[in-house]
Amino acid sequence: MSQPPPSPHFRPVALHHASRLINHGPTVLVSAAHDGRRNIMAAAWSMPVEFTPPRIAVVIDKSTWTRELITASGGFGLIVPGAALMDLTYAVGSESGRDHDKFVHYGIEAGAGPELGMPVLEHGCAAWLECRWIQETRSETAYDTFFGEVVAAAADARIFDNGHWNFTPDNAELHTLHHLGAGKFVVAGNQVQARALTPIVR
Ligand SMILES: Cc1cc2nc3c(=O)[nH]c(=O)nc-3n(C[C@H](O)[C@H](O)[C@H](O)COP(=O)(O)O)c2cc1C
DSSP: OOOOOOOTTEEEOOGGGGGGGTTTOOOEEEEEEETTEEEEEEESOEEEEETTTTEEEEEOOTTOHHHHHHHHHSEEEEEEEBGGGHHHHHHHTSSOSSSSOHHHHHTOOOEEOTTTOOEEOOTTEEEEEEEEEEOOTTHHHHOSEEEEEEEEEEEETTTEETTEEOOOGGGGGGOBEEEEETTEEEEOOOOOOOOOOOOOOO
16 A cells, blocks of 8 residues: 655654643544554544553444454554544544445545554644554453553644644644534634632632
């Protein structure tokens, strides 16, 4: 499979900052590949769960094709799509890739993650994380939740730089998506800064 040129705006993210990429609860794309097959789906439920090493959790329904590829390959990608990819995010979350390659179907250009070779997207996306699946004895059958250790991460420096997000009107197409249900999303924006309160001294 030919790879697209990497985005000139993407930079590696230090692993101790990787949790910040999903700390604010963006809808993500979960990707996986195994034995010449690959797939991508949407997931609204993901979160950081451990600092060192950085670990995340993502809920992946037992019926999905993505889940089969993850358990077969031992890895997955978490991609943070920007607002410009809302329709694509909804599309890959509304059909299964079991019978067709969604990358081909929708013309999605994916690169390969540096550690595990999982599909990663850069153009139109704010960030990606590559994760090694943490296999728990009972979890494969008992739970929909998957745990992963982040082994590589990168972000578009126009919106995430030096360990910090910066949502501005200039990078609106990269603002993250937050799913309300049934294809309705809120796009993150209107960044505000909390200030230190002056304590009321009695
Ligand atoms: C915005 C959005 C968010 C979703 N979030 C989740 C989720 O957190 N967990 C999950 O298992 N499925 C979620 N889904 C559904 C899967 O993406 C969907 O079942 C997908 O078709 C599975 O594809 P696959 O069979 O190719 O793996 C979501 C769908 C959409 C549109």
